[in-house]
Each structure stands twice: as structure tokens, then as C-alpha cells.
Amino acid sequence: MLEFSTVCNIGINSANQGIYMNSPAIPRKTREFQNHHFDSTIWNDFRFRDDDIIIATYAKSGTTWVQQIIAQLLFNGEENWESILLHCSFDYMKANATKSVPLGGAFWDGEAQSFIHKGTNGRWRDILEKDESLKYEVRATEELGEECAHWLATGEMS
Numbered sequence: 001m002l003e004f005s006t007v008c009n010i011g012i013n014s015a016n017q018g019i020y021m022n023s024p025a026i027p028r029k030t031r032e033f034q035n036h037h038f039d040s041t042i043w044n045d046f047r048f049r050d051d052d053i054i055i056a057t058y059a060k061s062g063t064t065w066v067q068q069i070i071a072q073l074l075f076n077g078e079e080n081w082e083s084i085l086l087h088c089s090f091d092y093m094k095a096n097a098t099k100s101v102p103l104g105g106a107f108w109d110g111e112a113q114s115f116i117h118k119g120t121n122g123r124w125r126d127i128l129e130k131d132e133s134l135k136y137e138v139r140a141t142e143e144l145g146e147e148c149a150h151w152l153a154t155g156e157m158s
Helices: 062-074 081-088 090-095 110-115 128-144 148-154
Strands: 009-012 019-021
Touching: 062 128, 128 148
Parallel strands: none
Antiparallel strands: 009 019
């Protein structure tokens, strides 16, 4: 478990020139937590850098949203689509899998690369009964819209 000794306030200064932090606190680990899903000992040798940003939220309370807000503050709302598209590509994620899966993929026989794998679109058709498949396709169109449901089913942009 991490413990914060003081509260960090993050924002943009009045001249809108950059980010400031007052009362920065570096989290301090207070105990070990281990089970078949988690192992807090992997953090024992972690060292914070002076420019690290620590995002701590409760589960399902907007962590991704907070990350996006901080990214927008750091990069003044600028987007680098080439870099974003590269980092979202299957090849990039597969090549860098050890950075994003638990314990670097040690749980899987093929390690992290086996965690990230390319599936086959439409494979539910060979598994589901015809009426189940139809229900799935109708629901996908309702939930995602026609374009996205078509892409999900075929892998093709319409």
C-alpha cells in the first residue's frame, strides 16, 4: 500500500505558462500485498524521479480521465497523432508487451507476447448458434452503430 504524507495540488499558474505543484509528497510504501494476482514486492526497488507524476485514484473512479487531464496540461492540449497511432498499433503493443502486462508476462507460457494476440474477426459465428449470433450482431449494431459493428465483424472500414 502507498501512503501520502501531504496532499499534492496540481494546476496551471495564473499566467497560463505551465504546471505547478505545491506540497509535493512522494508516496511511501507501508506494507506488502501478495496473492495470485498481485505482488507489491515488484515496487521495492522503484525510485521516484523529481519529475514523476503520480496518479492515484480509487478503482473505477476516473483514473483514465485524470491521466488525460494531466496529459493535456503537460502538452498544452497538443496532439501528436503519428505517435498516438504508432503506440496504438498491434505491432507496437506486441513488441512492447512486457511494459504493460502484470509482472512482464511471467504468468503466461509465451510471456507477455502471448498476452497480446491478434484474434480473428467473426469467430463467434463458429461458436454461437445461429439465433445467438444474430442477437449478437443486432446488439453490436445497437451499441456501437453500423460503422463500428461492421468493422468489428469484418475488420474492414465501411
